[in-house]
Amino acid sequence: MNPSLVCLCFVLISWRLAAAACSDIEVRLNMLEQQLKQGYRLNELPKLQRQQRLLSSRLQNCLDQQQAKSVQSKNTPPAKSGDLSQLAKGRAFSSSHLLLTAPYQGEQQQAWLKFYREPAQCYGVRDTAQIAWCAELRQQAKLQFDRQWQQKLAKSPPK
Incomplete structure (x- = not known):
């Protein structure tokens, strides 16, 4: 079997496993955010907010690692933390942006x-x-x- 084909298969399998792990974190974060929207006891709020921050951080780290692996698999140097042009390329999950506008200026x-x-x-x-x-x-x-x-x-x- 061709060594480059084996390498490509390994990269695809590891990418899919990483995507599944990120998806699991994203699902847990969405469930927690639904709980925050539906209601909770006031004394539960600090715990829920800590969990939300932790899951958000884990998801971002997971996506960053997946991005770094994707970039490295293309034989290009990994993106620097401030390089937004590289961040948008190859990301498996879609990202959205929030535009806030005021009614007046x-x-x-x-x-x-x-x-x-x-x-x-x-x-x-x-x-x-x-x-x-x-x-x-x-x-x-x-x-x-x-x-x-x-x-x-x-x-x-x-x-």
């Missing part, structure tokens, strides 16, 4: 932050009716802020 954002303060009863809410009330309150405040902002723009001279 610049001066308008600063004005909004001064204008609206979330009521204390809207923090850490799990009751659907309370969430709806908070969202409605925020929407009404946003409409009022937009009207006031437009009036301010209409009164101010152009720059």
Whole structure:
């Protein structure tokens, strides 16, 4: 049997085993996150958060090791920790990114932050009716802020 073929088979088998290990960690992390969303006792929170951090760290390490093996199997030097171009290549699991945008920018954002303060009863809410009330309150405040902002723009001279 061709030695390069044997090597290729070994790489594929080890890659699949690593992918299975990463998948197992990912499944456990998803189950823990579901538990966090569904509810828990307040005294359980620190333990659950520690488990979440541990599993997230293990998953990232597993994916990094898998990435390093994939890169090494292609006879290229392993990616440096800060080299994002190499990180995207060869990763077995899809990754997503989170884009956070604010409804306002610049001066308008600063004005909004001064204008609206979330009521204390809207923090850490799990009751659907309370969430709806908070969202409605925020929407009404946003409409009022937009009207006031437009009036301010209409009164101010152009720059």
